Amino acid sequence: xxxxxxxxxxxxxxxxxxxxxxxxxxxxxxxxxxxxxxxxxxxxxxxxxxxxxxxxxxxxxxxxxxxxxxxxxxxxxxxxxxxxxxxxxxxxxxxxxxxxxxxxxxxxxxxxxxxxxxxxxx
Numbered sequence: 567x568x569x570x571x572x573x574x575x576x577x578x579x580x581x582x583x584x585x586x587x588x589x590x591x592x593x594x595x596x597x598x599x600x601x602x603x604x605x606x607x608x609x610x611x612x613x614x615x616x617x618x619x620x621x622x623x624x625x626x627x628x629x630x631x632x633x634x635x636x637x638x639x640x641x642x643x644x645x646x647x648x649x650x651x652x653x654x655x656x657x658x659x660x661x662x663x664x665x666x667x668x669x670x671x672x673x674x675x676x677x678x679x680x681x682x683x684x685x686x687x688x
Contacts (some may be wrong), residue, residue, distance in 0.1 A: 598645040599678045600669070604635050604657060607684040612639025616659040616685070620645065623652040623668075645669075655681070662687055 604616045618641050619631035635641045645653065657665040662685040 599642060600645060600681055601642040602681040603639045604683045604685060605639055607686045613659055613685060614639060616657055618643060619656045621654055621656060657683055
């Protein structure tokens with residue numbers, strides 16, 4: 567009887583651990599995407615190779631990127647598990663003023679958010 571209880575208890579713990587451990591497939595279904603185009607503020611031409619980093623104000627451990635804009639100025643960044651934190655995007659390109667954009671939870675209510683950015687030349 568005692569051995570049976572120990573076995574049942576052990577199986578219960580294993581089931582609990584396997585259910586509570588992170589699963590990449592499950593986590594991916596909750597990821598949020600931010601995408602858009604980065605362009606020059608005067609000419610409105612797309613800017614390629616802009617470095618974009620996603621960071622958290624509250625957790626120095628959370629950082630994602632960098633990702634870079636393509637030749638059409640388009641970018642796409644996966645917010646991932648940081649969607650519950652105070653986040654900001656940092657845009658960097660030589661010859662342009664750096665830009666930081668704070669991301670509110672309102673913007674992350676959808677699976678995908680479009681943020682088009684205009685950068686100012688130095």
